[in-house]
Amino acid sequence: MVHGPTAGSPVPPSAAPKDLPSVDRLLRDVAIAPLVAAHGHHFVAVQARRLLDNWRRLALDGALPAARLARLPQALESQCAARLAPRMRRVLNLTGTVLHTNLGRAVLADEAVQQVLACMGSPNNLEFDLALGARGDRDSLVEDLLCEITGAEAATVVNNNAAAVLLGIAALAGGREAIVSRGELVEIGGAFRMPDVMAAAGATLVEVGTTNRTHARDYEAAITPRTALLMKVHTSNYAIQGFTASVSEAELAPIAHARGLPLLTDLGSGSLVDLAQWGLPAEPLPQQMLADGCDVVTFSGDKLLGGPQAGLIVGRREYIQRIRKFPMKRALRLSKLPLAALEATLRLYLQPDRLTRDLPTLRLLTRPVADIEAQAARLLAPLQSALAPRYAVRVAAMRGQIGSGSLPVETLPSAGLAIAPQLPGKRGMGRALEELMTALRDLPLPVVARVQADELWLDLRCLDVSGAEAELLAQLPQLKAALS
Template identity: 40%
Template sequence: MAVDPMERTEQARELMYSRLPSVNELLRAPELRGDVDAYGHDRVVVAIREQLQGVRRQIASGEIASEGLQPAIGSIAQHVRELIRRGPEYSLKPVINATGVVLHTNLGRAPLSEAALAHVVEVARDYCNLELDLESGERSKRDVHAERLVLRVLGIAEEEIGRWSVTVVNNCAAATFLALNTLAERREVVVSRGELVEIGGGFRIPEILEKSGAILREVGTTNRTRAADYELAVTEQTALLLRVHQSNFSIEGFAERPSLAELVELAKTMGVPLFEDQGTGLIERLDELGVAGEPTLPESIAAGVDLVAASGDKLLGGPQCGLLVGRADLIARIRKNPLLRAFRVDKLTYAALEATLFEYVVGGGESLPLMKILSAPADEIEKRCCAIVESIHSANLIAVVVPVESMIGGGTAPSARLKSYAVSVRHAELGAGDLQKKLRCSDPPVIARIAEEAVLVDLRTVPVEMDEAVARVLERL
C-alpha cells in the first residue's frame, strides 16, 4: 500500500527530531566545557535550549532537510557560544529611528539626556530619599523632587510659588483622568465639540470623562466654538471648564476657538476652575525652527489657568510621565485621591525628570537630545546622507540622497514639517516592504519609512554617532 506523502514527511521530521542531541549531551561537549565554568551552568543551559528550539522550528518549517541536519547539529555548540558572549537576547532593545518622526510613540518618544541617564543610574543603583526628608528624618512627599524645579522652569516668581503645586503621574492621560475624577465626579465638565479628540492608542476624551465619573457637557460645533457657548452651558452642576490640546490634527478654514485668555476671564467671572490638557509640555516656543503657533506650558500658567496637565516625554524632552501643575488647593485635593497611588511614578522617573528640568534651569534645554534633533540644520543632514551613500559599494543597492520633510509626532504640532534629507534606498531583488523588514531585523535594527516604492532613511532622527552603523547595515544588504 502506497504511503501518503504528508505522512512520509512527518515521519522524516520525527526521525530528525529524535537525532537531536539532548541538553546534557551538549553540556558535555568539549567546545562548551570552558563556558560552563566561565558563565555558569544555568546560563549555558538556557542558551542550549534556545538553540535546540531554533533547530526544531527550522525542521518543522522545512528549512532543514535530512541531509542538512548533521551540519545544523554540529553548529549548535558554536551558536551557543556566540549567544552567551553576546549576552541576553532582551525583547526590549535599542533601535535606530530613521523614520524622521521625532517623537515616535512606538519608538519611545523623546530620548533622554546624558545627565538624565546618569542620574537614573545613580538613583537606581542603591537606596535613595524618595519619600524621606533628610533634614527632619520624617516621611515626605515624593513630588518634592520635581515640584520646585517645575515651578522654576515655568517662570513662577519666588513669592508666588506657595500658590502653586505640582504632582506627577505616569502619563498625561492619567493626569487628565485623575483631575477629572477628583474635581468633577458626578458633576458637569464643559468642553468644546472640536476638542473631543482621540489620542494615541485609541483613548478618547469622552471615554476618559465617562470613566472618571464626570458628566460631559458639549458646547459649540466641530469647527466653531465661542466663549459665549461655554458661558451659556455653566450651571450649578458645572465643576470645570475643560480645554484640550488638539492632538494629531488641526482645523483650518471656517473655524473659531476662544483664546485661552477669554476662557480664563470667563472662568473667573463664573467662579468655575479652568482645566487645560495642554498635552505637549513645551517650555519655549519653536517658531524659529519652523514650528509656529505651538502653545507652551509657561504661557498657560501665565494666562491664569487654574490647572494644567502635560506630558513629560513629548516636547519637554524627558521621561514618560504626566505633570499636573495648578492652584495649591486643587493639587491638595488631587493628592488626597486614593487613585493617585495607582498612577504615581517611581524613583527612576523622578530622577530622569529632575535631571531634565535642571537642563532647562542651567541652559534653557538646548542641550537636550530632543532640541538638538529639532534644531539640526538641513544642510548638515544632507552632508551626512552623502557620506553614507558614498560609503556603500553594492551592485544590488541603489542609494541616493533626497530632500524630505520630517514630522514632530507624538500628537504635537500636526501641521509642522521640518526640512530634512534622507538616503533613498532601492534593491535590485527586494521590494520596498521586504527591504524595510531587512533593515528592521538587522543588528542594530534600523526603522525607516517607505515613500514611492523606496525606503527612506531620514537622518534627522539618527544620532550622528550612529551614521557609521547605518552605513554598515546598508552595506550588508
C-alpha cells in the first residue's frame, strides 16, 4: 500500500511550468524519434501538446513532482498508445446473461466471422448478379435461405428489428389505421415505444381490448374503412399473468383476411428452431406464424437467431414487395458486412443437427451444467490465490438468463464463482465489491460480472469460447497486483 508523506518527512520538490520543454524541443528528443517514426509527426505533436498542457496545469498547482520530468518520453509514449487504443473491445461476459444487450448480444459463428473478413478485404458481389453479369439486389443474397427455412413466399432485410417494424407499418398502413391490442403496446430498450414507432411510420394507432384481456370481437368492432393493418406484438420482454386473454395469430388471421387486410406480427427475438427440443422454454417461430396465416412476420437477427444485428421480414410476396419498394427501405437497408454475416449464419440452419455445436448462441444456451460446474472447480484455487486475503471465493449454483428481452421470466441453471469481501461486518461491503468490479473491468481483457446478495458472481456459462479460460487465468497476476 502506498502512503503519503508522514509528518516531518521531506516533501519532494515540485517542477515549475518553466521546467517543462516546448513541444518542438520535446519532439527533437532522441527518445521520441521512434514514436514519430511509428505514428507520424502530426499525431505525436498533438499528443505532446495535450500532455504538456496537462502537466503545466499540475505544475501551476504545485502538484507535479520534479522527478517525473525524467519520464516525459515514457509518458508521451503511453499517451499515444492510449489514444490509439480501440474503444470497442473484447470482453469476457460472466454476467450469466447469454444475449446481453450491452455486450453485443449474439456471438457470431466462426463461419460468419470468416465470411465477413473475406468480404471486408476485397470487392464483392453485394449488388451484382454473377450469373447474369448485371446489377443485382442485395436481398437476393439471403432471401432464398429465409424462404427455405421459414416457408415464406418472399423476404427482405433491414438493419434491425425496430426498423423492420417501422418499415412494415409505414409501407402497409401509412396514412391509415393499424389495430393493436392495448396489452401489446410494448416499450423496448432505449425507451422506444410501439405507439411512437406507429406515429413515426405515419399510421394511426387504434388500441383494442384492455391491458390484460383482449378478445377477437375487439378487433372486429374496431375495423373501419380507414383500417389498413391488424398487428400482433410478441411481448418478449415482459409477461402478464393472472386473469388474462389474448387473440392468437391463428384466430386473428381469418378476421383480417375476411376484410381484405394484412396481418403483421412482430416476434422480436424470434427463434428459427424449437428451443423446447433442448429443454429450453419455447418461443414462437416465424414458420408457425406464417402457417397460422400471418402475412408479414418480423424478427431480429442478433438474438435467438444467433447472427448479426438485422431486422428480418418474411411473408406473402405481395406484401413483401410493397415493403421492399417503399422509399424508406433504402435508408434502412442492411450493409455488406452484417449481410455477409447473416448469410453465413442462415446457412448453418440448413444443417440443424449441428446447430448446438456450430452456432455459439445455441451452444451457450444448451451448455451442460455439469461442464460449467467442472470449470468452476478448476478456476476456484487460482482465483482464490489471486484474491486472498481480501476476498473469499466459493463455487456456487447460479441462475442466468437468455437475455435481450427473450423469455424474461425464465432462468437458466448455471454455476460459477461467488466472491465475498472479507470484512467484519456490512460496512464497506459496497466499496469493496465496486473496487473488485473496477479491477476486473480494467484488465487487458475486461471481465464483466454481476453483484448478487453482497457477492460478486462470475457466472461461467459463457466462458466456453476457445482459449477464454486460459486468458482469464493469465490475467490473475495483474488482478492480484491491482488489488494489493
